[in-house]
Amino acid sequence: MRQWRDWAVLTGRLLLSVLFLGGAAQKISDPGPAMALLTMRGLPEALLWPALAYNLMAGLALVLGWRMMPVALSLAAYCGATSWFHLQPDDPWQMTIFVKNWSIAGGCLVLAAYGAGRFSLDARR
Template identity: 70%
Template sequence: MDGAVLVGRSLIAALFLGGAVQKGLDPDPAMSLLTDRGLPGVLVWPALVFNALAGLALLAGWAVRPVALTLAGYCAVTSMFHLIPDDPWQMSIFVKNWAIAGGCLVLAAHGPGRYVLGRPNSGAV
């Protein structure tokens, strides 16, 4: 089962790492989502940093419980940017965000499994 946890944790990490790269290479779509809802577009940069650090922490297996719990909340909040009932594509993203939040909650409840890089004293076990 620890192998399945590693694969699941890595897949979730890949999503957030990919999101960080996407925001860095082409920030305009994310900035538009923010500004369309009256938020400053510059919030894309702290989101990029959060996505990158959280993704790396999950991948390494460091502080998985608190990171995954925070990511679940992040997914719940960011899902609201995609709550556009007339747009099936945006509604698909909305539902996927909640599914990712669910996966993060499972990680938060069960931890990183046996396979982690080192054993930092940061809630990894």
């Protein structure tokens, strides 16, 4: 049973990392949509670059299983905060993203509580 759990935690971390690494890649390749969301909420477009760096670093930390509690807690907060950009009740697609952000935050909280698992840098410490 333990081996299944170890593989499940690794798979979960990798699947979560796809979201954040993909977000970084999307911001690099086509920054316009993310910049539009920022300006729509009255924020400077330049915030895109720290968000890109955070997505990249947090995604890599998920892949490696490094410092999982603080990383996963920060990702949960990040998902909660960025859900605000998608709170557009007249747009069903944006509302789906809004709810998805909160669901991802929940997964990150579970990861923060239970750790990165055996296949991680954290397990080597």
